[in-house]
Structure formats: C-alpha cells, structure tokens
Amino acid sequence: MRQETGLAAVFGCVLTGFLAYPGPVAAQDADLSAVRRQIEALKSDYEGKIRDLEQRLAKTESNTAQIAAKTDQIAAQPVAPPVAKADTKNASAFNPQISGVLNGGYTHFSDDPAGRARIPGFVTAPESSLGSRGFSLGESELSFKANIDQAITGQLTVSLNGENEVEVEEAFIESLSLPLGLTARGGRFLSGIGYLNQKHTHDWEFIDAPLPYIAFLGNQYRDDGVQLRWLAPPEISGDMFLEFGGELFRGNSFPGANPSHGKGAYSTFVHFGDDIGVSSSWQAGLSYLRTEARGRDLGAATDDGAEVFTGFDNLGIASFVYKWAPDGNPTETNLKLSGEYFYRRETGSFDTAAVKLDQNGWYLQGVYQFMPQWKAGLRYDRLASDDVSDPALIGTALDGRNGTPQRGSALLEYDTSEFGRIRLQYSRDDSLVGESNNIVRLQYTVIFGPHAAHGF
Amino acid sequence: MRVLFCALAFCLAALPAHADLKIFACEPEWGALAKELGGDKVDVYVATSAQQDPHHIEARPSLIARARAADMLVCTGAELEVGWLPAVQRQAANQKIQPGTPGEFEAASFVRMLDVPGRLDRADGDVHAQGNPHIQTDPRNIALVANALATRFVLLDVANGALYEARHTAFDEKWRAALARWTTAAAPLRGKPIAVQHPNWAYLNDWLGLNQIVSLEPKPGVPPSAGYLSEVVTRVRSMPVAVVIRAPHESAKPSEFLSAQTNVPAVLLPFTVGGTPGAGDLTALYDDTVTRLLAAVK
Known part of the structure; x- marks a missing residue:
C-alpha cells in the first residue's frame, strides 16, 4: 500500500x-x-x-x-421531478409572439391587361390586378399576437407591399372566456365567410386567388366590425363540428363603399364538419354577405366606364374541403380537395344605368403531396354573368361580351420545411374573353418566428 | 338539418349516462394512463393514433367538436402539439381547457427534460425550446406523470377523489414491479450502440443506457437525402451499431435501407400505445419495447 x-x-x-x-x-x-x-x-x-x-x-x-x-435504487425509481422552469427575471418574457412572412418571386404573362377591365362582365377592385411582370416583392407580413389578460387576446398583422406602403391587414381583439361556446371578436379582421376567405394569402394552396374571390370579394373580404361565433355543444351537434357566426361591418371594403351610418355590411355563416374513418376529414359551409355601396368610384381601375356604383350586393357561398392522408398521417402523402360556389345578385345603378345582375362563379382545386416536401396541384375556376341590355353599359366593364371567364392552373411546390416553400404555378387565363393569357409565377414564401398553429 | 335533429334527439336520450370527467387526450399513451387512473369515472377521447406523427396533426373539425365538450386536456406539452392544439383550443371556445387552466394538463411539466437545446435556431431542424418532448419512451416518466395526473383528477373531480387516489396507489405499485422487471430484463442492452431514424428516443436511451451514435435524419425533422444516407452507411460500417430503431408513424424506407446495406437489424418499436399489435396497453407498450430490442440485439 x-x-x-x-x-x-x-x-x-x-x-x-x-x-x-x-x-x-x-x-x-x-x-x-x-x-x-x-x-x-x-x-x-x-x-x-x-x-x-x-x-x-x-x-x-x-x-x-x-x-x-x-x-441502483435510484435507477429503479422514477427520475426526480424538475424545478420550476419559468424565467421570471426577464421582463421581456411578456412580449407578444412575433412572426413574419416574407414572399417574393418572378411573374411572366404573355398579355398585359393593364388599362383594360380585368374580367369582362365584372367590375373588380384595384387589388385584383394581375400585378407586374418580372421580379417583384410580395406582401411582407408582420404579425404580433398575445393574450391581453384573462379575458381578451389580441392580434395585429401589418403588411408592407412591394411599393413600400404599410397596411393594417388585421388588428382585432377576441374573447377568451365567454361561456356557452361563444367567441366574440372586434376590430379589423378577415371575414369568416367561405373557406379561403379567413385564411391568410400565404396559407393558400395556390399563389393567387380563385376567380370568384377576385370578382366578388376583391381577393378577400376584410373590414372593420364585430363578429360573434357559437360552437354548438355535442348535445346538439352529436360530436360533429357545428359553428354558427354573424358579423356586422363598417362596409367600406369592396364590393361595399361609403356606408350609411358606418355599418353597411353584414354576414352570417355556418360551418360544419367531421371525420370519415381515420384517413379522411371534411368541412363544409354556407355563408351570406350583404354589402351596400353608395357612389363606389373605382376610377382608374376600370378605364372602360361603369365606374360609379350605387346599390346592394347579396352574395351566397357554399364551400367544402376534404382532406385525406393514409391513417391520418400526412407526413408522407396527403390530398386536399376544396371547392366553393358563389352566387351574387347585384342591384342598383352603374353611373346612370339601372342594373339587376345575377352572377355566379366557382372553383375546384386539388393538391396532392406525392412525397415528403413535394406537392402538385390543379385548379379550375370560372365565372358567369347576366348580359347587360342597357345600351349605356354596352362596351363598359360590365359588358361580358358573351364570353365565359375561366382559368386552369397547375402547381408544383417544394417545401424546404414547414416554414419555407417555393412554388411554381402555370395558369392559362381565359378570363379576358377571347384572349388567352399564359401566366407563369415562381414564388417563395417563408415564415419566421414562433411555430403557428394552423386551422383546418 | 334532419341529421341535426336526429343527433339532437339521440344526444338528449343519451344524456343521463355521461361519465364524470370528459378527457381529450392528445396522444394514446396519455389516453391509456387516464383510463388506468380514472377507470369508469372518465370518458377518454384520444385525438391521435400511433400511426400519426403528433407534430403534424390537422386541427380537424372533429377535434374541435371533441375539445368543445372536454373537461380536461391531457397532452405532452413542450411544443409537441404546437402546430395544431392552440388552434383547437381557440376554436373550441371551451373555458375549461384554455391555456393555464387546471383543465390543461401538460405531462412534460412533471418530468426532467432531456436534449434542452443550448441555442434556438431553426437551421438546427425541428428543435424544441423546452427539450425533447417524447417523454413517454421512458416508463419512469409515466410514474411521475401518473402522480401528477391523479392529483389533477382529484382537483377537477373531488367527488371521486378517493377512487382516483386508490387507483393511483394500485397503479404505482404495479408500475414499480413492472419497472424492476423491465430494468432487469433489459440489462443486456446497457451500453449498446444504436442508430435511430428520428431523435425521438432520448428518454428510452437514458432509461436503458442505449448509446445512440447516429440518426438517419441529418437534422431533426429533415428527411434524409440519398447522399446523407450513404454517409450514414459508411459510418455504421466503420462503427457498427446493434440495431436501428424507428416509430410506427415514420417511413420504413431509411432504416430498411441501412439494414440492407449493413445487416444491422431494423426494429420497429411501438413508441406509444397501439404502435404495434403487442402494445395494446401501457404495460404491454414497454413489455413489447424491451422484447423487440432484446430479440434484435441477441
């Protein structure tokens, strides 16, 4: 030793x-x-x-x-419980969730419709233009979300477009603790009508809006107002999803304008859905939107006349979405089908001519993830409108020239992860009657910040 | 509309038979644990299956409807369900299960987290700020969560408190015996080098002393490219592993490719209750896990 x-x-x-x-x-x-x-x-x-x-x-x-x-004893026993993890010293821990969306890309179209009606037969809003050729920056979004207190949550989404203009996309507060399955919302927000409407554009499967959204809602309906939703309890719905909602808006968004008393639009909707086995699920909805326009002047957007509209729009939407994934596991392959049908009655006057027009439109689209990170999709959308008979309207934007605006699109998407994707979309656009426009778009979309939870 | 009224009539007829606590379990293991502790006093709905990746679930209408009726959510937490559960909670408009309420139970708050990242950067793949959320791969964590869950049951349903406590005591005793059995049986696995398809086995490795030396994903959640897989094959040839393991919701291809190239056995582990035919309940989950590993390593 x-x-x-x-x-x-x-x-x-x-x-x-x-x-x-x-x-x-x-x-x-x-x-x-x-x-x-x-x-x-x-x-x-x-x-x-x-x-x-x-x-x-x-x-x-x-x-x-x-x-x-x-x-040895410890090895056979459960591990020790943890100590409290919350970092209470950091005052910035109360900061809201901040997330950003960046997108941009390259657009090619064979025919530039600048200066002409976007879709003959339909007066469209300025935001529905095709955009510009070549490289461009899309809308960059910044979103802030936080619970205000035990009763209210708030969200602010600001977008900056390629022309350096700032716009408040959404700014609303929502209830957290109403009883009976009720949720109330107030501020500026995307309306709950239809299916695509309440999704942010970066969550859409295709790069641009379907034709009925362009023609009837100016891409997407958002306005200042209040919303109340009610989710039915299982005693009524039988374990099915069943939600009713109603909204009251200021009414200054397309197709409405210059509302009387600042409450010119209202909507109601019902959404319902369920699963079919373990692999499939669906949701459907019926919506109604009424808007009022008092001297709506789209001016530069429609050089072909029919600029000033006064009257009412009544719009009904039927929508469905179906999702499939083997065993309900979408990581490898999955399919999403969706479609919506729009019907609108427009009554009032364009410039000085009285009109009562029935118009409709629909789209159907499917996107299939054929392997992880890769998706392919197809979409078809079309519109139809009554012919105008008033001689004052012949040759204006409301003159459909006996055509059917329609479009077919194909999509290829590559996802770098959940947070980044690159999309290539080809559209053959026959919404300009008699003149086919070949449109190719290449777009990247990335999301940074906390992981967002997505709705169905 | 007729469907609605039929449903209404049916549900009104079925009303008196309701259970005391309606539980919305995010993953099968918590559904199974809730049944163990609650017996017939709880009505458990399990939102996902073993064939589904709990990271990637759609906030389906059916989930919102079930969450609307729930008294309690039993979920993993630690951002595992971050992509869908907050949307379900918001849309369900159910005060009982909102974040921060006693009705929202997050199992990961009651165990010691592993793999807590030193830095948070999405360039590192699918990282979780609070650590690896797959805590159910270590049965010692089940005992800790059972303890907390039983306490929560008592809090939410005082009337049946004694029953929950008694069931928990019985479960805990059964679990300790089972733990000793598994730990003894799995002794030959200690120190064995393994490959994993996705790094969701940190707690299993910690429990059984397995030595994970390679993952088939270049970064967590990033699918392997052919180039990366061939790199892994080279590594495994120079530094052999005893087994390559995967969960049922993951593609079999990468691990089978590695197995074919290197003769390392590819093993499917249940990962959660129902993941394999043999993993029908919580005890069977770990019985089957240990059995499958021992069979492959021999």
Missing part, C-alpha cells in the same frame, strides 16, 4: 543518516538514545497517521458501497 511504502522511505532516510554519523563513541551513546527516542516518536506519530488513513479509507469504501446501492 502507498502509505506503507512512504513509511519505509522515511525510516530508510532516518537510518541512513544515523549510520553515516561520524561523532565520538560516548557522545554517540547519548546521541543514539536521543535518536531512538526521536525514531520512536516518529514511529508512533506515523502509526497514528496510518491508522487514521486506514479508518478514512474504510469509511470511504463503505460510503462508496452505500452510494452504489443508492444508485
């Missing part, structure tokens, strides 16, 4: 020193006994130390055995 070796060395040194001592014999005897005493003292000292060390060693060994035994 190490201690014994050390002790032998000490004795060795002492002995060597003693044997080498050169003094006289008498003196040597006295010295010898002194040395002996010293050695005895050293010896007892070291023996004490050794005993001490041995005791300590024994103690350590028994401790180790105890620890080993304890470790």
